[in-house]
Amino acid sequence: MKPKIAIFSLTSCEGCSLAILELEDHLLDILGAVEIVNFREGMTDRDWDIDIAFVDGAVSTPQDAKEIQHIREKSRVLVAIGACACLGGVNTLKNYQSESDYRRCVYGDMANYFPTTRAKPLSAIVKVDYELPGCPMVKEEFLEFVKCMLMGKVFRLPDSPVCVECKKRGNPCLYDQGIFCLGPVTRGGCSAICPTFGSKCEGCRGLISREGLAAAGVNIRETYNASVKDVMDDLRLYGAYQEGDLP
């Protein structure tokens, strides 16, 4: 019996579910191994008997909250894909503004017709079994996850920060140019794609550990000449830092 797979999107650009379609070279292999029963980006048929549900997007409206609860009830395994679903993502930027401001900014005169809530990751509402973070999620990681599920092998996210992959690629470090890159505190697995192309890591795969974040707090105050506010802004971009202050 092929596992039944479904793919859903909540508040997001749906880039992560599109990333699945972009796995062109492997798509046929995947389709041979699983049965996709529910995927708005790719098909019209719907079926609610789901083994593994992949969900991108944050919970940012009352409707999202209902939908994710329904998906959870219907799925044996729930996988959050992308920064929005895993961390709240860029949607969480609104959590630091007044509700009337961001609603007016997005919906203008229609603001009153669209109820929204604080943006949250899926795990704030329902039990999430696995997370595939990143903005967008890393396609290769999705493939690896599917293989692990098919083999019955434990899936683990990389447990080292972006710096490891950055150094393995032999990149110059952006700190040498005085750029505050979030690589040391961010979970790797993206092949350090941003520093490789000269941009600082913005933490889209989330914080790797509380210990690392605590070190960032110490370094901002004692080691660098950096502003806590700027770093907080950076950490908040993807909601990698969601509640409270830097330790």
Added chain:
Amino acid sequence: MLDRIITHAEVLRIVADLAPEHRIVGPVLRGGQYFYEILTDLSGLDLTFSYCVYGPRAFLFPPTETLFQFSRQNGRFESTLSIERVPTAFVGVHPCDINAIRLLDRVFSKDHRDEHYLSRRECAFIIGVDCAKECTVGVFCADMHGNVAKDGFDLMLFPLEQGSGPNDMRYGLVFGSKRGEVRLQKGSIGAIPKAADERAMEEYQRRKEAAFPHRLKTRLEELPSLLNRSYDSLLWEATARRCYSCGSCNMACPTCYCFNIFDETDMTLTRGERKREWDGCQLEKFAEVAGPHNFRPKAASRLRHRIFRKAKWVKDQSGIAGCVGCARCDRACTAKINSVEIYNQLAEEI
């Protein structure tokens, strides 16, 4: 004792002669810093470069490599060993990096022969170039005896006098291997040193001795006992408050040799590869085992572990110091954790 006197142009002839059978790796300037890279054009080669951001280890022990391929077909399991033999000629390897390679040689051949490393190493040709002075402020290679390479190279160049530019250099040359010697004989390259050249070499060694500052308060031989007394120092905790456990120090270190092993399978789940990739003792999960139990769950215990490895344990085990004093760890550390400061603070505490 010098074996030849040789010009920059003659060095290039040797390299050009190696090029048909070897990939050539040397220093390349990018964005104001040097990196060891594969050279396709020798015309810009500058052997008076300061230092390369990373050592040459990635060419002998790649960040990720396949150990063997496996497949399962008709109920049979098969595997094929994957041994990469890419002859590589390194040109412009500084003493610290030569000493780091000597350590890797030792580690990968002692007790268990690591065919993957050794197959690359055996067909590597190393042209070293000596440092007349420290490459940058902060290195402690003189303290760690890393700035003098006695073996581990095929040819070693000594910049006896400063030319007017990289292309104008004349070097004293020492053979480190038979095949190194053969290379020069083959093209009858280089001049036989005269008495004046030998004197210049002695003079060079004296100048060099004086040109390297010593930064450690403790002599190399005394570092192990210093550490023995410092196991319970409060310094580890105090310094590790800043540590991200990012592993940059490990990744940048030319003597780090730890790796992790994992499997990659294709979508049919019947074929795959067993691979290894660099690992590092500063990473949080490095010492985690089944259970899960982590032998070093705190950054402080990991920092202490790294320093003990570099200045004591590796030497205890392999007889060769685990650190060559190149300070790449210190420069790579985004938290500015500095090993010289650590050693010196420990020395002061006691």
